[in-house]
Amino acid sequence: MKRHYRIGEVATRTGCSPESIRHYEKLGLLTPPQRGEQGYRCYDQAALERIGFIRHGRSLGLDLHSIQELLALSDNPDTDCTAADDIASRHLQHLEERIVALQALAGELRQVVHQCRGGKAANCRIIKTLYDHQPTCSERGCGDVKA
Amino acid sequence: MKRHYRIGEVATRTGCSPESIRHYEKLGLLTPPQRGEQGYRCYDQAALERIGFIRHGRSLGLDLHSIQELLALSDNPDTDCTAADDIASRHLQHLEERIVALQALAGELRQVVHQCRGGKAANCRIIKTLYDHQPTCSERGCGDVKA
DNA sequence: CTAAACCCTGTAATCGTTACAGGGTCAAGC
DNA sequence: GCTTGACCCTGTAACGATTACAGGGTTTAG
Numbered sequence: 001m002k003r004h005y006r007i008g009e010v011a012t013r014t015g016c017s018p019e020s021i022r023h024y025e026k027l028g029l030l031t032p033p034q035r036g037e038q039g040y041r042c043y044d045q046a047a048l049e050r051i052g053f054i055r056h057g058r059s060l061g062l063d064l065h066s067i068q069e070l071l072a073l074s075d076n077p078d079t080d081c082t083a084a085d086d087i088a089s090r091h092l093q094h095l096e097e098r099i100v101a102l103q104a105l106a107g108e109l110r111q112v113v114h115q116c117r118g119g120k121a122a123n124c125r126i127i128k129t130l131y132d133h134q135p136t137c138s139e140r141g142c143g144d145v146k147a
Numbered sequence: 148m149k150r151h152y153r154i155g156e157v158a159t160r161t162g163c164s165p166e167s168i169r170h171y172e173k174l175g176l177l178t179p180p181q182r183g184e185q186g187y188r189c190y191d192q193a194a195l196e197r198i199g200f201i202r203h204g205r206s207l208g209l210d211l212h213s214i215q216e217l218l219a220l221s222d223n224p225d226t227d228c229t230a231a232d233d234i235a236s237r238h239l240q241h242l243e244e245r246i247v248a249l250q251a252l253a254g255e256l257r258q259v260v261h262q263c264r265g266g267k268a269a270n271c272r273i274i275k276t277l278y279d280h281q282p283t284c285s286e287r288g289c290g291d292v293k294a
Numbered sequence: 295c296t297a298a299a300c301c302c303t304g305t306a307a308t309c310g311t312t313a314c315a316g317g318g319t320c321a322a323g324c
Numbered sequence: 325g326c327t328t329g330a331c332c333c334t335g336t337a338a339c340g341a342t343t344a345c346a347g348g349g350t351t352t353a354g
Contacts, residue, residue: 077269
């Protein structure tokens with residue numbers, strides 16, 4: 001079992017690019033690791049797990065700020081972890097709202113797709129719909145959705 | 148019926164901020180409008196409709212590049228509009244994939260939420276799960292999802 | 295005559311990641 | 325020895341769309 005990993009090996013083991021790892025360090029999610037040999041970053045097992053934690057959080061769609069809060073809780077095991085539940089709950093709710101919004105968008109798109117095959121732009125249903133001045137979705141108050 | 152609108156009025160009428168309108172102009176989605184009085188931008192009805200087109204596209208989650216392509220089709224009414232259908236279809240497929248991914252994320256989150264009420268961080272189910280080194284979702288190859 | 299409400303331009307911030315530029319170090323192969 | 329390639333370092337800029345400034349000018353209402 002190896003003790004020390006340079007950033008490239010950490011990258012392949014965690015599926016996290018070296019750039020991202022350095023980025024996390026700059027943001028304070030990772031404490032600067034020891035430097036060995038020629039000033040190369042030298043990570044230990046704990047750092048690997050911490051990066052895994054971050055990647056798992058990211059794969060769940062959490063932003064780095066939330067992950068940082070979760071890591072802070074993890075670093076202080078005596079803390080009340082209600083905050084962790086709040087973060088996860090808030091994010092879950094956010095996801096559910098996004099899903100509903102995206103489904104509305106998809107529904108609206110399905111109504112216009114495949115309606116203009118082979119025609120001229122002048123008669124294109126899609127283009128006409130976009131010029132329509134009140135989109136159904138924003139009537140419902142969906143607003144802009146990153147998609 | 149008014150003929151000319153300054154950027155602020157266009158903003159309130161279209162729900163598009165003045166900054167965004169100037170941004171669209173810089174990107175070439177809007178042709179630079181005439182300037183009146185003290186060099187203020189002076190929009191006509193056609194420009195209003197064009198901005199409405201862009202906003203509707205954005206509210207559907209289309210990116211500005213796709214919207215620009217759609218506007219180009221609209222500007223050339225004799226063009227074959229298959230490209231419009233392609234853009235809409237591609238985007239719809241993209242949305243559907245995103246929905247599936249987000250649903251997977253939400254499902255994974257639901258399994259950990261409300262599992263640590265009132266406890267200490269040391270025993271927090273959420274934090275423990277994040278340290279778990281193989282998230283179910285990335286096993287399935289979902290990868291990172293903007294959420 | 296002054297304060298608020300507009301408008302202008304240009305630049306920088308946001309978020310997370312990637313891609314550079316410009317440099318150093320090391321190992322293998324010729 | 326000397327080159328090539330694979331690493332590593334730092335710092336900066338790009339991506340996309342929007343927002344927020346700074347620093348300036350004009351008009352209008354009080």
